[in-house]
Amino acid sequence: MVFKKIFAMVSLLVFTLTACDVPSSPVSPESDRLVIYSGRSESLVGPLIEQFEETSGIQVDVRWGDTPELAATLLEEGDNSPADVFFAQDPGGLGAVIDMLSPLPEDILNQVEPRFRDPQGRWVGLSGRARTLVYKTESLSPADLPDDLWGLTDPNWEGRIGWAPTNASFQTMVTAMRALWGQDQAARWLTEMLENDPIAYEKNTPIVAAVGAGEVDLGLVNHYYLYRFIQEEGESFPARNYFMPGGGPGSLVMVAGAGILKTASNSAAAEQFLDFLLSRVAQQYFATQTYEYPLVDGVVTARELPALAELNAANIDLADLADLQGTVALLRETGVLP
Amino acid sequence: MTEALSTLRRLLLPASRQPGLVAGSKRRLSSLWLASLAVAVLLLLPVIYLLIRVLQADAGTWSLILSSSTLATLGRTVLLASAVTLASILVALPIAWLTTRTDLPLKRLWTLLTALPMVIPSYVGAYLIVASLGPRGVLARLAEHAFGIESLPSIYGFPGSLYVLTLLSYPYVLLTLRAALQGMDPSLEETSRGLGQGPWSTFWKVTLPQLRPALASGSLLIALYVLRDFGAVSIMRFNTFTRVIYVQYKSAFDRASAAGLALILVLLTLSILYIEVRTRTRASFERGATDGGRKPKVVSLGRWRWLALFFCAGIVTIALLIPLSVLFYWLVRGINAGETLLPLWQAAGNSVLVSAITALVALLAAIPAVVLSVRRAGKWNQLPERMTYTAFALPGIVVALAFVFFGANYAPALYQTLFMLILAYLILFLPQAVGSLQTSLLQVPQSLEEAARGMGRKPWNVFWHITFPLLRPGVLAGMALVFLTTMKELPATLILSPYNFSTLATRVWSAVSEAFFAQAAAPALLLVLTSSLPMALILFKEQK
Numbered sequence: 001m002v003f004k005k006i007f008a009m010v011s012l013l014v015f016t017l018t019a020c021d022v023p024s025s026p027v028s029p030e031s032d033r034l035v036i037y038s039g040r041s042e043s044l045v046g047p048l049i050e051q052f053e054e055t056s057g058i059q060v061d062v063r064w065g066d067t068p069e070l071a072a073t074l075l076e077e078g079d080n081s082p083a084d085v086f087f088a089q090d091p092g093g094l095g096a097v098i099d100m101l102s103p104l105p106e107d108i109l110n111q112v113e114p115r116f117r118d119p120q121g122r123w124v125g126l127s128g129r130a131r132t133l134v135y136k137t138e139s140l141s142p143a144d145l146p147d148d149l150w151g152l153t154d155p156n157w158e159g160r161i162g163w164a165p166t167n168a169s170f171q172t173m174v175t176a177m178r179a180l181w182g183q184d185q186a187a188r189w190l191t192e193m194l195e196n197d198p199i200a201y202e203k204n205t206p207i208v209a210a211v212g213a214g215e216v217d218l219g220l221v222n223h224y225y226l227y228r229f230i231q232e233e234g235e236s237f238p239a240r241n242y243f244m245p246g247g248g249p250g251s252l253v254m255v256a257g258a259g260i261l262k263t264a265s266n267s268a269a270a271e272q273f274l275d276f277l278l279s280r281v282a283q284q285y286f287a288t289q290t291y292e293y294p295l296v297d298g299v300v301t302a303r304e305l306p307a308l309a310e311l312n313a314a315n316i317d318l319a320d321l322a323d324l325q326g327t328v329a330l331l332r333e334t335g336v337l338p
Numbered sequence: 339m340t341e342a343l344s345t346l347r348r349l350l351l352p353a354s355r356q357p358g359l360v361a362g363s364k365r366r367l368s369s370l371w372l373a374s375l376a377v378a379v380l381l382l383l384p385v386i387y388l389l390i391r392v393l394q395a396d397a398g399t400w401s402l403i404l405s406s407s408t409l410a411t412l413g414r415t416v417l418l419a420s421a422v423t424l425a426s427i428l429v430a431l432p433i434a435w436l437t438t439r440t441d442l443p444l445k446r447l448w449t450l451l452t453a454l455p456m457v458i459p460s461y462v463g464a465y466l467i468v469a470s471l472g473p474r475g476v477l478a479r480l481a482e483h484a485f486g487i488e489s490l491p492s493i494y495g496f497p498g499s500l501y502v503l504t505l506l507s508y509p510y511v512l513l514t515l516r517a518a519l520q521g522m523d524p525s526l527e528e529t530s531r532g533l534g535q536g537p538w539s540t541f542w543k544v545t546l547p548q549l550r551p552a553l554a555s556g557s558l559l560i561a562l563y564v565l566r567d568f569g570a571v572s573i574m575r576f577n578t579f580t581r582v583i584y585v586q587y588k589s590a591f592d593r594a595s596a597a598g599l600a601l602i603l604v605l606l607t608l609s610i611l612y613i614e615v616r617t618r619t620r621a622s623f624e625r626g627a628t629d630g631g632r633k634p635k636v637v638s639l640g641r642w643r644w645l646a647l648f649f650c651a652g653i654v655t656i657a658l659l660i661p662l663s664v665l666f667y668w669l670v671r672g673i674n675a676g677e678t679l680l681p682l683w684q685a686a687g688n689s690v691l692v693s694a695i696t697a698l699v700a701l702l703a704a705i706p707a708v709v710l711s712v713r714r715a716g717k718w719n720q721l722p723e724r725m726t727y728t729a730f731a732l733p734g735i736v737v738a739l740a741f742v743f744f745g746a747n748y749a750p751a752l753y754q755t756l757f758m759l760i761l762a763y764l765i766l767f768l769p770q771a772v773g774s775l776q777t778s779l780l781q782v783p784q785s786l787e788e789a790a791r792g793m794g795r796k797p798w799n800v801f802w803h804i805t806f807p808l809l810r811p812g813v814l815a816g817m818a819l820v821f822l823t824t825m826k827e828l829p830a831t832l833i834l835s836p837y838n839f840s841t842l843a844t845r846v847w848s849a850v851s852e853a854f855f856a857q858a859a860a861p862a863l864l865l866v867l868t869s870s871l872p873m874a875l876i877l878f879k880e881q882k
Contacts, residue, residue: 035837041849041852043854043857044852061837062837063832063833063837064844064848065832065833066851068588068591069829069833071591072735075593076739076743077746080746080747081746092591096591166584166589168588199575203851205851205852205853206465206468208853209853228854229853232671232677232853232855324589324591328589328590328592337585338411338582
């Protein structure tokens with residue numbers, strides 16, 4: 001009988017707690033709070049959003065998640081989406097919901113170079129990231145590393161390369177290959193790479209970890225993850241970035257960006273938020289805290305990084321990087337993706 | 339001898355599984371059906387959503403869904419699910435028996451520690467295993483240092499997935515088995531011993547057959563869990579069905595293909611359920627009505643206790659201590675490097691709150707379907723209980739998106755509230771409560787209920803005063819299972835929770851995904867710690 005008493009008490013407690021809790025969760029669609037769906041993680045951009053709340057006095061509600069999951073959520077919500085802003089990790093995520101985004105004002109768009117924003121002005125880049133090679137410093141030096149992506153198809157690298165074919169940044173790089181080299185050459189590169197038995201990881205972080213642990217010698221990644229590892233494990237972390245001098249798709253510069261939903265109930269605050277993310281303060285935060293490239297003029301890049309202009313980045317129009325479907329189809333055809 | 343035993347069983351146990359003997363059962367039947375159906379309809383929401391989405395598929399999508407690689411993926415997935423289930427039983431059966439029936443030293447401690455690996459989210463578990471046992475992990479370096487072994491065999495692919503998923507999911511079958519062992523009628527075993535059967539033969543011929551419902555429901559939970567797991571297989575790089583579904587969402591933003599593939603997963607679940615129901619026996623597992631809840635005799639392990647201790651300690655070491663040590667190492671390294679840790683009390687509070695509510699709601703929602711399936715004969719009465727499993731093999735993201743679709747468009751007032759989040763949890767975890775409850779209810783003598791009803795008590799009164807207290811092992815095991823899995827749930831929590839609502843699991847995820855290992859270690863350790871407190875309460879309660 002004691003058991004039943006305890007059970008009844010727990011039930012009572014739980015129901016009281018629920019009763020207190022449910023009304024406090026904001027459900028009113030008319031609220032003046034700014035709703036952000038953020039595909040960038042709280043540990044990276046949480047402090048920025050807090051700062052925006054403090055300086056603007058606007059209260060912000062954030063839904064944190066992975067960019068693709070949030071894009072799927074927005075698509076399911078359709079016109080009934082409570083979101084005002086979609087802050088995405090990559091242009092692919094923004095592209096997936098492009099029909100739901102409204103054109104941004106010129107004064108926001110013009111703060112970044114045309115190559116870092118949607119050609120039709122529906123989203124704007126907020127920080128830059130470069131494709132790079134991360135290599136194991138214990139056994140390799142820059143002299144051993146190839147000039148460009150084709151060098152990686154050399155049999156010498158068999159079983160020594162890590163990549164992340166399901167990852168959005170990797171796929172954008174393949175889109176760039178298709179745009180710059182043509183479909184056939186891109187397919188050839190993928191096929192020749194497969195012959196080299198690259199090791200597929202889920203995303204960039206485990207690749208950098210694997211290179212640091214010596215599990216693979218090289219990894220195709222975005223540049224900024226390495227600096228998190230160095231911060232965490234110290235300067236002795238045995239991996240470094242190598243920006244391939246040959247340029248091309250292997251040195252592609254991509255952006256994380258944001259757009260405002262057509263159905264936003266709070267567009268003014270949403271624009272204010274994008275303005276803030278392009279402000280000197282926020283851009284400086286990206287440069288020093290997340291080791292990304294600031295995209296507005298006059299903000300200094302972290303000293304660990306080569307300047308954006310020094311990267312032999314491919315000259316490519318963002319409009320040419322929009323065809324994600326074509327890239328996924330190619331990855332399937334070549335057997336890179338299941 | 340076997341014949342003698344089965345005669346004995348017939349004599350000892352009333353053959354009481356005949357429906358509709360008592361007046362008033364008709365009314366109970368209909369209210370039971372109504373309640374079960376309400377729950378079952380809720381559980382069908384994700385399937386309805388998938389049907390809506392798959393109807394939008396074009397020809398290209400269909401050729402992708404029905405390609406030969408889909409078949410290969412299906413084969414791989416079934417292979418992994420079977421292997422994990424088998425391995426889990428091999429781990430769980432000895433532990434369940436040792437901690438319920440023997441004089442194993444520190445029994446309560448092992449009971450608690452062996453159940454805990456389940457709260458480690460699978461992506462974290464897999465990451466930690468790679469960090470410790472991977473090609474250049476801590477252990478591999480140790481081996482290189484001490485024995486000059488250059489490289490351990492690779493843990494990626496099938497072996498790694500099997501290893502990680504077994505260690506994270508054997509507690510499903512462990513908890514259901516423990517509940518069954520505790521609710522089992524000891525007189526059968528005693529009689530068997532009295533008839534001159536040895537302990538081994540008694541175990542194989544008497545105990546094990548009585549554990550069949552528990553083994554079946556526990557195995558079902560594990561097999562379906564493996565079907566839907568994404569975290570472990572993605573880190574171990576083994577292409578299961580769920581991983582392919584995720585690729586549709588993550589890479590192609592292709593909801594129609596994902597829905598088609600997910601429906602195949604539902605079909606696979608239904609066929610597993612069909613096979614499972616076909617192998618069920620109509621045998622009775624009830625206790626004698628007059629045994630007064632007698633406890634079975636404690637088996638003295640004698641010299642074997644060292645081996646038993648070694649086994650339990652070994653499992654706890656590889657499933658819990660090694661992962662926790664890596665976390666602890668990350669934490670200390672981060673603190674030494676001057677990282678400041680974010681306060682976590684609110685996240686911990688949220689985790690415990692929603693998990694406790696979900697455990698309770700799942701229990702209540704499970705009761706009607708379970709009573710219907712156990713107490714009423716006939717195929718149709720099994721249906722609601724079976725239906726609760728339909729969506730159980732679906733990856734969390736699919737269930738979450740189904741709720742986004744229905745919530746945002748048809749129930750905006752409930753959308754992104756705790757209420758809706760808990761409904762989603764219910765779909766994801768209800769079968770865990772159903773399985774444990776069913777195992778226990780099969781052991782409760784119906785003659786007791788009938789006697790009470792004969793004395794003029796109302797059905798609900800009988801259930802609350804007679805049946806429910808006897809269900810204790812199953813109730814506790816079911817609530818524990820739901821509680822622990824809700825603690826670590828990620829995809830639905832991220833998408834459906836109220837804004838700014840973080841749990842320990844979302845904290846871990848947010849930090850791990852950006853390689854903030856110290857930031858991830860603190861909530862992960864707290865996740866294990868906060869789960870162990872209620873677990874301790876529940877498990878120690880059960881031993882009274």
